[in-house]
Amino acid sequence: MDLNFTDDELAFRDEVRAFCRSALPTDIRDKLIAGRHPSKDDKVRWTRILAQKGWAVPHWPVEYGGTDWSPVKQHIFSEEVSQTPAPEPAGSGINLVGPVIYTFGTETQKEYFLPRIINVDDWWCEGFSEPDAGSDLASLKTRAVRDGNHYVVNGQKIWTTLAQYSDWIFCLVRTNPDGKKQQGISFLLINLKTPGVTVRPIQLFDGYHEVCEVFFDDVRVPLENRVGEENRGWEYAKFVLGNGRVTIACVGLSKERIRRIKELASHTKVSGDLLINRPDFRKKVAAVEVQLKALEMTQLRVVANSSKLQKDAQDPASSILKIKGSEIQQATAELLMDVVGPFALPYQSEEDFKHQEPSIGPEWAGPIAPAYFNGRKVPIYSGSDEIQKNIIAKVVLGLSSKSA
Amino acid sequence: MDLNLSEEQRLFKDGIERLLGDNYSFADRRKYLGDKHGFSESMWQRYAEVGILGLPFSETEGGFGGGAVETMIVMESFGKALILEPYFATVVLAGGVLRYGASDAQKAKFIPAITEGNVKLAFAYAEPQSRYDLFDVETLAREDAGGWVLNGTKSLVLHGEAADKIIVSARTAGDPRDKDGIGLFLVDGNAPGLRRRGYPTQDALRAADITLENVRVNAAGVIGDAAGAFPIISRVADEASAALCAEAVGCLAEMLATTLDYLKMRKQFGTPIGTFQVLQHRAADMFIELEQSRSITLYATMMAGEDDSRIRERAISAAKAQIGQSVKTLGRQAIQLHGGIGMTMEYAIGHYFKHITMIDTLFGDVDYHLSRLAALGGLFGEEAIEQAN
Structure with a gap:
């Protein structure tokens, strides 16, 4: 047992760190340090820089453009990217649908979609949730009915992240309304330019248009855009949601936030003293750091164990990554609120930044309250904390939901 | 980086767990409590026989050359069985002082005697x-x-x-x-x-x-x-704190296991109470605390031998603070989910609860360690403070 990275791993870390620092455009880095949202263009630019280097999809198999890095190196890579801080390589395509396509897709699908995902020629969004299918996802109602060599899709998706900028959506649709609800679902890839698709952005309470409703009105989708077998979409959905994503803990992001908190607190005076010099404040930060260190170690345990697990098996410890990760992300957002104090008050929009309006209060203050508001989403998305606990109780602890 | 036990360490762990499994049921423990000094002298001799008492001492000193990981394995197993013998006092604490401070002559006099089970120290x-x-x-x-x-x-x-x-x-x-x-x-x-x-x-x-x-x-x-001698004392205290964290993990693991058994067995309203979601979520919370405790203990274990006292103290304080918090959170739920039976002297869970509560008071509680960690600059992004000053 050895906590230290090997010389090879250290050299790798230095290589990644140096690359990220030099290759990431400064405007993107500044934006992230300030806690603002990277734009679609920012994400595309950065992902293409990584793609040039061959690092856009390190977790994919080599044959599809990935790397043969060990789990430890994968971990180092994502840590370094998030601590640069750089954006995550363009989200849903690379992390969610790409792995589904190379695992369950046809050769044609792989050949067409995978290179386009790596180069972000297509921007993807996830069409899982529906107005009446949130935590109870399997009760989704969007229908896909065969008509010749097409499906005709009718229904509505919601909470679709950045659909307004997307080219494609991967959708769970109901292809069989009878029988067990999990067994009548299929997994479709739908071009958002198809006639009958309407995207309506939803403004979240921090002011940001981060998610959308997507309506399908007699949308014709070629049969060859179904991934895997008809009515087995639920398996692929579970694959997406549980795809061993240790990055869901967002340890690197939280570390960067702690650094930022200490930096800002070193410039902020409270009652004549620098905030960072106040023992009570430092102790509050330390309490979060302790949890973060424990989470980082949990993540490393999962990483270290992953090569030993059977395919598709999941480390029981991985189930806590999201819950603890979201708790810590919210705690750091709260600490930033403590730092900013009264200058949380003014609302300054992304438009103000664009027009270089002079900031009200410290120039870093603007995004802090919106980030705190936005952070409430973390324990809700991708399986709420309550669903995660249901999973722990059932799968890890063996507690059944019905009387035996 | 490697966070797995070696084959040798795994066998060592199995051996201890077997020894305690055969000789340290809760009923056995109650019997040992009645022995002179409140622990089992015969178990002490067994520990000597299997090499546990000489574990952390180097082979040249008459020990078995185990490190912090081996101590973690022992302490976790001891926590699970809630053992009574003075291993922590003799081997971890006094033994630690001997390892870091004693002369060759002092080592020659005491280490073989400890290893063989012939002398106890405090x-x-x-x-x-x-x-x-x-x-x-x-x-x-x-x-x-x-x-x-x-x-x-x-x-x-x-x-x-x-x-x-x-x-x-x-x-x-x-x-x-x-x-x-x-x-x-x-x-x-x-x-x-x-x-x-x-x-x-x-x-x-x-x-x-x-x-x-x-x-x-x-x-x-x-x-x-x-x-x-203060640097010796502080090193030993840090090592001992890591060992206590491991012992706490053993206790917490056993408390969760016992609680899960109870949730599956105990029926109310015509169904096992473990089918109730409100209790399932509490059990999940306990699991989260256990895993976080396990993780931070690994960290403390690997940092316990660090020579740079500042780095070592930060790591140990982080661990002891996390453990102190976890024992409260998990312990509270363990008793609550048992209900009345969890309050009784004859049932095991309360004894674990008492022990983990006392662990928090040894070598610094949550408050003490958070203050120490904060004063040392915390764990992450310390350079941001230095840049600003």
Whole structure:
């Protein structure tokens, strides 16, 4: 047992760190340090820089453009990217649908979609949730009915992240309304330019248009855009949601936030003293750091164990990554609120930044309250904390939901 | 980086768990409690036979060359079985002092004897006024005729009553709260002028308060530098804290397992109570605490031997703070989910609860360690503070 990275791993870390620092455009880095949202263009630019280097999809198999890095190196890579801080390589395509396509897709699908995902020629969004299918996802109602060599899709998706900028959506649709609800679902890839698709952005309470409703009105989708077998979409959905994503803990992001908190607190005076010099404040930060260190170690345990697990098996410890990760992300957002104090008050929009309006209060203050508001989403998305606990109780602890 | 036990370590773990599985049921433990000094002398001999008592000492010193990971394995298993024997006092604490501070002659005298189970030691580091400050030492050691004369009071000496030898921290120079001017002295448990008042601890272990009245120690009984032993004490305390974290993990794992059994077995409203979602989520919370505890203990274990005291102390404080928090959170749920039966003396869960609660009070509680960690700059992004100042 050895906590230290090997010389090879250290050299790798230095290589990644140096690359990220030099290759990431400064405007993107500044934006992230300030806690603002990277734009679609920012994400595309950065992902293409990584793609040039061959690092856009390190977790994919080599044959599809990935790397043969060990789990430890994968971990180092994502840590370094998030601590640069750089954006995550363009989200849903690379992390969610790409792995589904190379695992369950046809050769044609792989050949067409995978290179386009790596180069972000297509921007993807996830069409899982529906107005009446949130935590109870399997009760989704969007229908896909065969008509010749097409499906005709009718229904509505919601909470679709950045659909307004997307080219494609991967959708769970109901292809069989009878029988067990999990067994009548299929997994479709739908071009958002198809006639009958309407995207309506939803403004979240921090002011940001981060998610959308997507309506399908007699949308014709070629049969060859179904991934895997008809009515087995639920398996692929579970694959997406549980795809061993240790990055869901967002340890690197939280570390960067702690650094930022200490930096800002070193410039902020409270009652004549620098905030960072106040023992009570430092102790509050330390309490979060302790949890973060424990989470980082949990993540490393999962990483270290992953090569030993059977395919598709999941480390029981991985189930806590999201819950603890979201708790810590919210705690750091709260600490930033403590730092900013009264200058949380003014609302300054992304438009103000664009027009270089002079900031009200410290120039870093603007995004802090919106980030705190936005952070409430973390324990809700991708399986709420309550669903995660249901999973722990059932799968890890063996507690059944019905009387035996 | 490698976070897995080696094959050898796994076998070692299996061996200990088998030994305790066969000899340390909750009923066995109750029996041992009635033995002289409140623990099993025969189990102590068994530990010696399987090499546990010599574990952390190097092979040249007469031990088995185990490191912090091996100590973690032992302490976790001991936590699971809630063992009563003075392993922590003798091997981890006093043994730690010997490893870091003793001369070759002192090592030759004591380490083989500890390893063989022939001698038990205690470490008297605390005093009535010191709380968690190990440098707050008022007991005085005065040089006299080539030896030393000790006067003062040491308190909360774990297993001090049964110890053949007691290692005492005493001030040889400076003011009461100076880190310099502290020495470590090996005192015979029956030395003239030494009085012990033994008592049970909340968690059924034993401790003693010790008064020293003109207790004489010869020059051979001084461990390390008579005026500069504090670094030894602080190293040992950090190692001991890592060991306590591991013991707590063993306790927490057992508490979760016991609670899950109960949730699956106990029926109310015509169904096992473990089918109720409100209780399932509490069980999930317990699991989260256990895994976080396990993780931070791995961290503490791997950092326990770090020479840079600043780095080591940060890691240990982080671990002890996390454990202190987890034992409260998990412990509370474990009792609550059992209901009334969890409150009884005859049922195991309360005994674990008491022990983990006491672990939090040894070598610094959550509050103490968060303060220490905060004062040391925290764990992440310290450079951001330095840049600003």
